[in-house]
Amino acid sequence: MVPPVPPVSRGPARGRGWYAGGVNPTGYREYRTPGLACSWTSALPPGAEPFVQRVVPDGCVDLIWSGGRILVAGPDTGPRPSLLRPGEEFAAVRFGPGAAPPVLGVPADALRDGRLPLRDLWGDDADRLAEAVADAGDRRGALVAAVRDRIRPPDPLAEAVVTGLARGSVRDVADGLGLGDRQLRRRSLAMFGYGPKTLQRVLRFQRALRLARAGEPLADVAYATGYADQAHFAHEVRDLAGEPVRNLL
Numbered sequence: 001m002v003p004p005v006p007p008v009s010r011g012p013a014r015g016r017g018w019y020a021g022g023v024n025p026t027g028y029r030e031y032r033t034p035g036l037a038c039s040w041t042s043a044l045p046p047g048a049e050p051f052v053q054r055v056v057p058d059g060c061v062d063l064i065w066s067g068g069r070i071l072v073a074g075p076d077t078g079p080r081p082s083l084l085r086p087g088e089e090f091a092a093v094r095f096g097p098g099a100a101p102p103v104l105g106v107p108a109d110a111l112r113d114g115r116l117p118l119r120d121l122w123g124d125d126a127d128r129l130a131e132a133v134a135d136a137g138d139r140r141g142a143l144v145a146a147v148r149d150r151i152r153p154p155d156p157l158a159e160a161v162v163t164g165l166a167r168g169s170v171r172d173v174a175d176g177l178g179l180g181d182r183q184l185r186r187r188s189l190a191m192f193g194y195g196p197k198t199l200q201r202v203l204r205f206q207r208a209l210r211l212a213r214a215g216e217p218l219a220d221v222a223y224a225t226g227y228a229d230q231a232h233f234a235h236e237v238r239d240l241a242g243e244p245v246r247n248l249l
Contacts, residue, residue, distance in 0.1 A: 001002040007047035007115075012027050026084055031140065031225050035151055043089040055080040056241045056248075057202045058193055061100035061111060063118060064092040065133045070118040070126055072104065074111025075193035079242035084170055093147050097199070098158030098191040103150050108193035155191045165200040166207070205240050208233060212249055 018067040026042045033039040037060055045049055055076060062073040066088060077096075101108050104121050118126035129146050136142035157177060157216040161184075164173035173196065174184045188196045212218060222233035 026053065026066070033093065033144055034102075034167045035148055037094040039091075039093045039100070039140050041089075041091050041140050042084070044084045044086050046087040050086065050088045051084045052243065053082045053084060054243075054248075057080050058206055059097035059195075059199060059202050060192070061104070061108065062092050063095075063096045063143065063147065064090055065139060066090045068130055068134050070143075071131045072111060072114070072116050072121065074114040074116075075108055077113055077194070077198065077202075078240060082191065089139075093135065093143055097162055097203070098154045099151075102152035102154055103147065107190035109189040112193040114237050138194055146222060154166075155187065157187055159192070159198065161188060161199070162203065165196060165203060169201065170196045170238070201236065202240065205236055208237075209248070212245065218245065 026044050027041040028040065030038050030040045040215055055073075057076040058080055058183070059075055061075060064071045064073055095103065098108075105120060115184070117130070122129070129143070131138045132146070133142045138207065156222070160177060161173060166175055168176075169180075170184070174181055177184065181186070185195045188194060188199060189248075190198050194202065204225050204227075208221050208227070210223045211224060218225070218233065219230045222230045225233075227233040237243075237248060241248050
């Protein structure tokens, strides 16, 4: 079971969902967390109706504690519905694009579209961490502290690739970094879980959603974020989020 990981308009962190009009049935709350994209908590109150959250691609990786274990939510390539049951509680940390592999010890493409127990990566250390988080008064804080102890620098190309793809083409990025197409793709898969073209699509999609949520007209959003036109923007939203943009918003 994967909890809701909703993207909100949240500064440097990328997002995974949105509650229109401020309605937040899951009690989701996000915290600015130095060294990470963010950390977050969520809980659906006992007696509430089960809630299905649509998780959309954002290039991020989350470690999610719930029910005494920790799951790794890898970078998604498409929409993923997640069922949240009454009484379930979550505490999590979120790594921005490219930041998770040095911490988890595996390339990001090994996690793509996956939800797997952290124990598969960290062994007994994951079980001890899950127990410590369960026993902590501040579960989010305990998870954040443990993850911070493991943070290592990401691939030095990660920031340059993300910045370059926001400004130009994949070819421009490859040329600027002195890499061939295959080299850039191999490095991108390991850093982000996506090839550079897919990463560019996902990051543009998230930039567009942030502008749309801020109230910008959809035609202006499409132009500002580099889509050919509003129809192209609408097609990309359907492809990546699985529903029309106005429904998603």
